Amino acid sequence: MIKLFNTRTREIEELAPMNGNHINMFVCGQTVYDDMHLGHAKTYVNFDVIVRWLRFSGYDVTYLQNITDVDDKIIARAKESGIEPRELAEKFEARFMEDMEALGVRKNVTRFIRSHDYIPAIKDQIQLLADRGFAYFLDGDVYFDVDKFPDYTALSGMKLGDLKNHRIEPKEGKRNPYDFALWKAAKAGEPKWDIEIIFGGQKIMLSGRPGWHIEDTAMTYAEFGPQYDLHGGASELIFPHHSNEIAQAEAASGLKPFVKYWMHSGVLFINNQKMSKSLKNFIRVRDVLEKYSYEDIRFLISSTHYRKSVNYEASLIDEAKAKLGYIYSVLNMLYNLEEGITESNDAINSSIEKFRAGFTDAMDNDFNTPLAISSLMIFIGEIKDYCKRYGIIDKDLKSRAVRELLWLTNTIAILESEKYKKGIDGTARELMQERENSRKNRDFIKADELRKRINELGIEIEDSAHGTIYYFRF
Ligand SMILES: [Zn+2]
Structure with missing residues (x-):
């Protein structure tokens, strides 16, 4: 309803x-x-x-x-x-x-x-x-x-x-x-x-x-x-x-x-004034799109309830971009997470259910996008915690989590890019294996050096109960 x-x-x-x-x-x-x-x-x-x-x-x-x-x-x-x-x-x-x-x-x-x-x-x-x-x-x-x-x-x-x-x-x-x-x-x-x-x-x-x-x-x-x-x-x-x-x-x-x-x-203001030709304070959409994606703009706009006004400043779109980048990174972490048999299905299942209910309730209640985004951020946080804690996920549950996420976020037109499907190549894989070996040999200085080299490739790594997990920075 x-x-x-x-x-x-x-x-x-x-x-x-x-x-x-x-x-x-x-x-x-x-x-x-x-x-x-x-x-x-x-x-x-x-x-x-x-x-x-x-x-x-x-x-x-x-x-x-x-x-x-x-x-x-x-x-x-x-x-x-x-x-x-x-x-x-x-x-x-x-x-x-x-x-x-x-x-x-x-x-x-x-x-x-x-x-x-x-x-x-x-x-x-x-x-x-x-x-x-x-x-x-x-x-x-x-x-x-x-x-x-x-x-x-x-x-x-x-x-x-x-x-x-x-x-x-x-x-x-x-x-x-x-x-x-x-x-x-x-x-x-x-x-x-x-x-x-x-x-x-x-x-x-x-x-x-x-x-x-x-x-x-x-x-x-x-x-x-x-x-x-x-x-x-x-x-x-x-x-x-x-x-x-x-x-x-x-x-x-x-x-x-x-x-x-x-x-x-609600109206979008700039320095508490309405954007207008005569005040020469308007920002053209096509100019913003040269530096930011449409998802950044849409995420920024949906972060406020539609009936409310927004006082626009450049830092707001940078924040939206950073937050969206974080969401893509966690999605990428989940995408790259090892698949296999685990005892931890309940944890991810209950996160999915909670997200679906929270997002849907918020949108059904006068299209409350900021509240829907809050439940999205909670879900993203829980996915991240899950990956870091368990390091492995049931194959079907992984695809279900991704599917539910994209299914609902499509209504606010974010996460439409498939860039989250980015995987690592041979070089990164070798470096990660080498780091794993160094850690096993308790050569932590070398392990740290290898981590830095992996980071230079735009990849972050974390150590879970089930080995190293990784994701790209977006
Ligand atoms: Zn009209």
Whole structure:
């Protein structure tokens, strides 16, 4: 049974999808006007782990992510660069996909859907809102009439007066300053579409582009229908973006709730500030990937609960890398451990059971990755102790321990490399044999020298009850 925190109800709830075993899930994706930074990576990795765990638990998940390729930021950036907005969006979408692939996230998204493919769906939704009296025409634009939707602040829990700090779209003649654009008239040289909307029996031709918020609800209406299971995104989107999504969708369909479970991930800060273009403090994912593996990044992100914020510093990723290296080394120690008949099966069996229960409980309880990682670290410690103590393991139990470990850690996308299967070659084997002989002859000075030579090969050795065990440093 999976429990999760629902922003809509502000409670931990048991997951009960609307249609049996199937989950329709949508996560707000990238606005493709620049490269992905670590802050974006946190969101996508957090939801990737969530979708992996849902599927691992037997749910059939349709996971859609949108690509915002029609947007003010894209138009502004294209103008600066002297290229067409479409060209800029395509360039950064291609780079975004490369980064998503490199992070191991892309393959778990069922489909990426693009705003510019959904203009007819957007038009239909604006028409529905106009028919039901929630949309009004103003000087080439169309606005959502916030006063007509009393639940506007339900998701954020704020009062309209508290919203002053949030960016509102200024426009002379708006009925309420918080009214937001469903459609914006195009200025000269901007991309535009022509649609026809009927307001109170009067046909009006609109030439422009959709507002940001309606892109998502028109897309999900077209793909999932008026209501669906799970919507995710970064917590900074709760207001106004997700509040506006709810207003649009529920006003258009008359059905509540638009989304059953709203899930929000914490923000990644740097020096306690949000990563942003204007502050020039963002770190691009592709730059990090030059020095660290995607597993290092993912291990770092999963070391904090998805709902919490992270204040990023370079030492954090170094720590993650070191910890992951240690895990690989212990796995390598187990992999290379001598196989044979032993009396010590119970010890490893109970470690496996404890790990499985601990990891699963943590993930079932609001996808608590740091707690799952704690049980992983305990298991790794116990494997290490086992190897050092006994020096031999039952063949089937060895493969079972490795299998369980990889089976569960795959849900947080670590230990996906087969580098743990590294064995020693003839030279190292000879040195180890020589050291063994020196020890038998009580020539400890020579044994120590030989140990140093073995260490120089990147190999660590330990003496167990059953002879020398060894592993590589990763
Ligand atoms: Zn969105």
